[in-house]
Amino acid sequence: MNPFKFISATDSNAAIAAHHQNSRAAFLAGGTNLMDLMKEHVALPEAVIDLGRIGLKEIKETAKVVSLGALASNTFTANHSLVRKYFPLLSKAILAGASAQIRNMATNGGNLLQRTRCSYFYDISMPCNKRKPGSGCAAMEGFNRMHAIFGWSDHCVAVYPSDMAIALSAMDARIKVSSDGSQREIEMKDFHLLPGTHPEKDNSLSSGELITSIELPKNSFGKHWAYVKVRDRNSYAFALVSVAVGLQINNNIIESAKIAMGGVAHKPWRALKAEAFLKGKSATTANFIKAAAMEMAAAKPLSHNQFKIEMSKKTLVSAMEVALKG
Numbered sequence: 413m414n415p416f417k418f419i420s421a422t423d424s425n426a427a428i429a430a431h432h433q434n435s436r437a438a439f440l441a442g443g444t445n446l447m448d449l450m451k452e453h454v455a456l457p458e459a460v461i462d463l464g465r466i467g468l469k470e471i472k473e474t475a476k477v478v479s480l481g482a483l484a485s486n487t488f489t490a491n492h493s494l495v496r497k498y499f500p501l502l503s504k505a506i507l508a509g510a511s512a513q514i515r516n517m518a519t520n521g522g523n524l525l526q527r528t529r530c531s532y533f534y535d536i537s538m539p540c541n542k543r544k545p546g547s548g549c550a551a552m553e554g555f556n557r558m559h560a561i562f563g564w565s566d567h568c569v570a571v572y573p574s575d576m577a578i579a580l581s582a583m584d585a586r587i588k589v590s591s592d593g594s595q596r597e598i599e600m601k602d603f604h605l606l607p608g609t610h611p612e613k614d615n616s617l618s619s620g621e622l623i624t625s626i627e628l629p630k631n632s633f634g635k636h637w638a639y640v641k642v643r644d645r646n647s648y649a650f651a652l653v654s655v656a657v658g659l660q661i662n663n664n665i666i667e668s669a670k671i672a673m674g675g676v677a678h679k680p681w682r683a684l685k686a687e688a689f690l691k692g693k694s695a696t697t698a699n700f701i702k703a704a705a706m707e708m709a710a711a712k713p714l715s716h717n718q719f720k721i722e723m724s725k726k727t728l729v730s731a732m733e734v735a736l737k738g
């Protein structure tokens with residue numbers, strides 16, 4: 413690990429100010445990803461700004477929204493009464509991720525900012541445009557079984573690893589961020605980016621912006637939801653494919669469908685074609701199969717992950733069937 417300066421911020425303004433003084437600083441929340449990246453010499457911050465004392469851990473509600481503090485732990489969030497009451501889909505997705513020990517340390521903001529688990533990204537002897545822009549992509553012709561089937565570019569084929577964020581995507585969350593006295597909200601669909609020609613940039617945050625909370629609109633698909641994750645082993649593994657579904661159903665007619673997929677793209681992948689097809693249709697397995705086929709028709713597999721297309725179709729249908737049962 414390289415030497416770095418350690419700064420313990422006392423509040424969010426102090427943390428942001430410290431970052432403005434050194435654009436090569438990194439915010440430290442739970443540290444469950446940053447520490448690994450630093451130990452492997454993938455992240456080389458000149459300073460680490462510890463957020464442990466600045467608060468932002470509260471979970472609270474207003475009439476229309478539940479707000480998750482950015483520095484609340486994943487465990488606290490998944491088990492919170494408001495989250496369990498209004499967003500069991502989110503609880504399920506969080507608890508499908510990592511291990512209990514990691515969830516105890518990991519924060520909501522940090523979960524959104526975790527970086528890809530592409531093995532070439534972590535191996536500094538290999539070319540990787542995300543780690544070192546312009547160096548190439550070892551995964552393109554390498555072992556790309558875990559990689560993307562949607563939205564990839566010639567510069568990067570990595571996938572985004574979070575479970576929590578897939579549920580947040582289906583729930584149309586908004587991310588509140590703060591910087592230098594100003595605040596803004598970013599819609600979940602705009603927060604993470606596809607790789608394009610700049611895979612080094614995972615999200616739409618500007619340098620020094622700090623996530624302060626995640627805002628969740630109280631929705632009406634409370635009963636009909638599902639999170640289904642397919643992985644190589646049943647615990648402590650990233651998704652090959654995951655699906656978060658929320659259905660609003662009235663008299664067996666789907667009034668609206670919200671579907672997001674994980675393990676298939678550089679960001680949570682909203683299944684917009686499937687959603688559009690299902691709107692106004694009967695909630696039947698036949699329609700779920702058609703919707704899944706429609707969504708997956710545009711997938712572009714790599715040399716080692718053709719299997720993800722059939723796996724995605726089956727996972728989509730399975731998630732929708734679970735959601736229908738309620």
Ligand code: SF4
Nearest residue numbers: 530540549568569570
């Ligand atoms: Fe790097 Fe992306 Fe290629 Fe992996 S897929 S080696 S993260 S550029």
